[in-house]
Amino acid sequence: MSTDRTWRVIQWATGNVGSxxxxxxxxxxxxxxxxxxxxxxxxxxxxxxELCGLGPTGVTATNSLExxxxxDADCVLFMPQGTDWDALCTLLASGKNVxxxxxxxxxxxxxxxxxxxxxxxxxxxxxxxxxxxxxxxxFVTEALAIPLLSLQREHGLLTIDEYADVSSRNSPDMLxxxxxxxxxxxxxxxxxxxxxxxxxxxxxxxxxEAIGLPCDEVDAVGELSASRQDIEIAAGRVPGGTVGAMxxxxxxxxxxxxxxxxxxxxxxxxxxxxxxxxxxxxWRVTTEGDTPVKxxxxxxVSPQDYAAYTPGLTAHRPINAIPAVCAAEPGIRTTVxxxxxxxxxx
Numbered sequence: 001m002s003t004d005r006t007w008r009v010i011q012w013a014t015g016n017v018g019s020x021x022x023x024x025x026x027x028x029x030x031x032x033x034x035x036x037x038x039x040x041x042x043x044x045x046x047x048x049x050e051l052c053g054l055g056p057t058g059v060t061a062t063n064s065l066e067x068x069x070x071x072d073a074d075c076v077l078f079m080p081q082g083t084d085w086d087a088l089c090t091l092l093a094s095g096k097n098v099x100x101x102x103x104x105x106x107x108x109x110x111x112x113x114x115x116x117x118x119x120x121x122x123x124x125x126x127x128x129x130x131x132x133x134x135x136x137x138x139f140v141t142e143a144l145a146i147p148l149l150s151l152q153r154e155h156g157l158l159t160i161d162e163y164a165d166v167s168s169r170n171s172p173d174m175l176x177x178x179x180x181x182x183x184x185x186x187x188x189x190x191x192x193x194x195x196x197x198x199x200x201x202x203x204x205x206x207x208x209e210a211i212g213l214p215c216d217e218v219d220a221v222g223e224l225s226a227s228r229q230d231i232e233i234a235a236g237r238v239p240g241g242t243v244g245a246m247x248x249x250x251x252x253x254x255x256x257x258x259x260x261x262x263x264x265x266x267x268x269x270x271x272x273x274x275x276x277x278x279x280x281x282x283w284r285v286t287t288e289g290d291t292p293v294k295x296x297x298x299x300x301v302s303p304q305d306y307a308a309y310t311p312g313l314t315a316h317r318p319i320n321a322i323p324a325v326c327a328a329e330p331g332i333r334t335t336v337x338x339x340x341x342x343x344x345x346x
Contacts, residue, residue: 007322008034008073010096014043014051017101018079020311023052024319025077030344031322034073036061039080069094075322078102085115088130092122097326098130099318103199105132107206108332123330131325131333135313136162137203140283141262142335145207148287148295155211156288159261165281167233167268168303175235181268182238188222193248196220196264200250204260208252210336213259215252222248225272233268245272317341
């Protein structure tokens with residue numbers, strides 16, 4: 001892979017993560033912003049720099065797929081809220097590689113056959129590749145898991161605990177109405193678990209197959225735990241006895257045995273009725289086997305800086321993956337078959 005060239009990049013979507021990616025591409029020493037797609041008519045026609053807090057770039061945002069497909073570019077950073085299969089096929093067939101934060105491509109074998117065949121045909125037509133990655137799933141479920149597993153010769157269980165203390169987020173609608181914190185205790189909405197099961201189950205299944213223990217069952221279970229007392233968080237009041245924490249566990253099994261597990265621990269207070277061993281935001285990865293290890297990763301930022309910090313966790317790895325994806329063989333690429341993602345800083 002050449003490291004002395006420049007890559008022409010299109011940013012697709014400017015949400016929280018997309019805006020961060022846009023800014024990083026503009027500032028990247030080896031990348032040139034070739035285009036910008038936006039979902040709203042209000043953003044169309046504006047300079048890309050204006051939309052991410054930088055000066056003019058000369059690149060004007062558009063909400064036209066046809067205009068984007070006609071551009072000369074090496075790669076598209078595809079970061080919308082939903083997966084537009086028609087747009088992806090058009091982009092890939094037009095000769096543009098794609099790196100996406102959408103979790104549809106972690107394990108091609110688990111894709112719907114029709115979607116997989118359409119994407120693979122577009123890759124063949126455009127001689128392009130597509131890769132799903134981010135921080136979680138992506139980095140912690142794949143890129144970090146692989147070297148930790150490489151220390152073992154007998155595998156027991158890999159457990160990834162993700163901790164997210166959301167008490168400093170001043171987002172009442174998201175926390176109380178969408179996520180359900182401060183709601184009366186009741187059954188966990190299984191639809192939430194199934195949503196995580198898709199992305200995390202496929203990401204873990206990629207690793208399971210790579211280590212020779214292919215997953216034959218993926219299970220998703222959600223739990224709620226009540227706050228022990230009344231608390232005040234940035235978004236408002238959480239009464240004691242209402243939902244203070246939620247945990248979703250995605251488990252991959254091989255021949256009836258748990259082999260890989262991801263647990264999302266989201267909470268507004270660690271003072272809950274269940275013993276979930278909640279800790280500050282970050283990840284804990286534990287391997288069980290003949291050479292077990294435990295790795296704790298923390299995010300060393302203040303609560304007031306957390307909202308500005310977290311988009312980079314998801315946005316930066318896709319940007320750093322662009323050179324490897326552009327150099328890869330055509331098709332749906334995975335962390336297992338790509339080389340290690342190495343960032344370029346100059």
